[in-house]
Amino acid sequence: MGVAIRDILSDCKEPVAWEDLAGIAAVDAHNALYQFLSIIRQPDGTPLMNGAGRVTSHLSGILFRTVNFLEKGIRPVYVFDGRPPEFKQGTIEERRLVRARADEAWKAAIQEGDTEEAYRQASASTRIDSHIIESSHELLDLLGIPRVQAPSEGEAQAAHMVRKGMATYAVSQDYDSLLFGSPVLVRNLTVSGRRKSRGRTITVNPERIVLSSLSDRLGVTREQLVEIGILVGTDFNQGVRGVGGKTALKIVKKGEFASTIAEKMPDFDPAPVREFFLAPPVTDDYALDWRPPDVEGVVAMLCDRYDFSEDRVRSSLSRVSVKATQKTLDAWF
């Protein structure tokens, strides 16, 4: 998933306090939904579902995450993917295959009574279908949270919005938005800070990556960062075999990007991928306004159709409504 440059970014991440995150967060919707769907499951991997068998994990995630964001003065805008570029097709098909295999392995693990393996495989089988997208749209609209339809990659659109000053930072677990030029990326924007890792719960804190300090720290331009990405591999191209972040950084700083590609991957033309990162399709045709949640609408959707507990839904929404009537941060309603 995403560009594998984590190992050269360790010094470029700064822990960030919630107070410093008040602002407009351009959320990579696909990434957020994927996280919700892969993690919000029962121990054997079964996702939350309504009586009719419709998956509801993502709706639970959106609801509670949104309320928390608003309480902390963070105004989220969800940025949805549009049509992927042709050269992503390989990655898309590969992922489809991986998901299908995970789906089989999930069933097998349940047969064998291996719960942990079942959970792992179920997570890996996560797919975002039209029901997931449409129900997410519907819930966000009822919550009064704006969403933007990207012409192509959501991460590219989010980066564009931050560059234009329309959003304060991009939110994703992937680093692609940096290659797309987002001045600021925030990761681990989870409220609880808790995460299961091999059975143990560990705390994960929000971290911020500022593109300009990253450039300073590593001594590379954004263009060179894109070259590094292409060398290690992105969603849009296979990387050079045996080249990870550290090696790619050296190659690019020596100005040997083109020669390395020519030597190691003679059949690959990196120009379209480079161009896609540097000037991706984006749009300015969107409106950002935050409205108070339509409480009855949310209840009608989540409780009547998706079998959520009315008590839980109303009490979480009340936290937003109360906030909205206060005159502190909430001039924006």
Added chain:
DNA sequence: CTGATTAA
């Protein structure tokens, strides 16, 4: 993941 409950 998140909120609620329980244990420490």
Added chain:
DNA sequence: TTAATCAGG
């Protein structure tokens, strides 16, 4: 106050 556990749909 905080850390672990459970259920949610």
